[in-house]
Amino acid sequence: MRLTNKKAIVTGGAGGIGRASSLALAAEGASVAVVDLNIEAAEGVAAEIREAGGVALAVAADVSDEQDIERVVATVLAEFGGVDVVFNNAGIIRRTTAVETTVEEWDRVFGVNVRSIFLMCKHVVPVMESAGGGSIINTGSGWGLKGGGRALSYCASKGAVVNMTRALAIDHGPAGIRVNSVNPGDVNTGMLRDEARQLAQDTSSFLAEAADRPLRRMGEPEEVAQAVVWLASDESSYVTGSAMVVDGGGIA
Ligand SMILES: NC(=O)c1ccc[n+]([C@@H]2O[C@H](COP(=O)([O-])OP(=O)(O)OC[C@H]3O[C@@H](n4cnc5c(N)ncnc54)[C@H](O)[C@@H]3O)[C@@H](O)[C@H]2O)c1
Structure with missing residues (x-):
C-alpha cells in the first residue's frame, strides 16, 4: 500500500x-478525515471506509469559514495525531455570465473554491x-486553464486555484511540502447535473455534450481519485507546483 500510516483530509469528501x-486514499x-457541509453524506463515506477495513472520521464544516477550518x-490532530495529505476539493459552480452574476454569488464561489484553500494552508x-x-x-478544473x-x-476561481497552487509550492517547497492541482474535465458527479439544472438544459443532452472529447466519454470520479x-x-x-490534467483529452 502506498499511503500506510499517512493521515489525510479530504474536503468536499461526500461528493463525487x-x-x-x-x-482510494483509504x-x-x-x-x-471526510470533511463536508453535508455531514450525513460524509458519515456515509466514513462508514464505507470503515466497512472496507480502513480508518475514517467525518467532520462537518463550511470550508470558507476560518473557525470551521x-x-x-x-x-484531525486530536484523532489521527498529524496531517500528511490534504485534498482541497470542495467546490461549487454558478453558470452565469458577468451580467447575470450577483456580488453575493461571486463572493460565495470565491469563498468556497479559493478562500478555503488559503485557510486550509494557513492552518x-x-x-x-x-x-x-x-x-x-x-x-482546479479544465476551465481554470x-x-x-x-x-x-x-x-476565475479555478484559475486562481491553479496559480495559488504554484505560489504555495514555491513558498513551502523548502519545508518539504509539495502542492499540486488536479484539473478534471467533465466528470460524472452531481455537479454536472446541477449545471444542467442551472442552465435549464435537458440532463441527458448536457451529459452527451460533456462526453464530446477524444476519449468519447465523461470521466468517472475514480479516475480523478x-x-x-x-x-x-x-x-x-x-x-x-504542477497542474495535472485528467480530462479525456478535452483541453489540448
Ligand atoms: N464534476 C466535474 O465535471 C468537475 C470538473 C472540474 C472540476 N471539478 C471540481 O471538482 C471538485 C469536486 O466536485 P464534484 O464534481 O465531486 O461535485 P459534487 O457536487 O459531487 O461534490 C462537491 C462536494 O463539496 C461539498 N461542498 C460544497 N460547498 C462546501 C463548503 N462550503 N464546505 C464544505 N463542503 C462543501 C458538497 O456538499 C459536495 O459534497 C469541485 O472543486 C469541482 O469544482 C468538477
Whole structure:
C-alpha cells in the first residue's frame, strides 16, 4: 500500500470526486478525515471506509469559514495525531455570465473554491512543516486553464486555484511540502447535473455534450481519485507546483 500510516483530509469528501478520493486514499492505507457541509453524506463515506477495513472520521464544516477550518485541523490532530495529505476539493459552480452574476454569488464561489484553500494552508502548513513535509492537492478544473462559457466566477476561481497552487509550492517547497492541482474535465458527479439544472438544459443532452472529447466519454470520479492518490504518495516525490490534467483529452 502506498499511503500506510499517512493521515489525510479530504474536503468536499461526500461528493463525487471527494468520495471516490477518500475511498482510494483509504484503500492505500491512509486514515481519512471526510470533511463536508453535508455531514450525513460524509458519515456515509466514513462508514464505507470503515466497512472496507480502513480508518475514517467525518467532520462537518463550511470550508470558507476560518473557525470551521481551525476546528477541522484540531479535530484531525486530536484523532489521527498529524496531517500528511490534504485534498482541497470542495467546490461549487454558478453558470452565469458577468451580467447575470450577483456580488453575493461571486463572493460565495470565491469563498468556497479559493478562500478555503488559503485557510486550509494557513492552518495546516505549520503542522506539515513541523512534521518535515506533506502533500497538498487542490482541485482546479479544465476551465481554470482554458476558460469556459457562462461560468465567469467559476472560471476565475479555478484559475486562481491553479496559480495559488504554484505560489504555495514555491513558498513551502523548502519545508518539504509539495502542492499540486488536479484539473478534471467533465466528470460524472452531481455537479454536472446541477449545471444542467442551472442552465435549464435537458440532463441527458448536457451529459452527451460533456462526453464530446477524444476519449468519447465523461470521466468517472475514480479516475480523478487515482491521480490524487499518486500526487499524495511518494511516487510523485519530485512533482510540485504542477497542474495535472485528467480530462479525456478535452483541453489540448
Ligand atoms: N464534476 C466535474 O465535471 C468537475 C470538473 C472540474 C472540476 N471539478 C471540481 O471538482 C471538485 C469536486 O466536485 P464534484 O464534481 O465531486 O461535485 P459534487 O457536487 O459531487 O461534490 C462537491 C462536494 O463539496 C461539498 N461542498 C460544497 N460547498 C462546501 C463548503 N462550503 N464546505 C464544505 N463542503 C462543501 C458538497 O456538499 C459536495 O459534497 C469541485 O472543486 C469541482 O469544482 C468538477
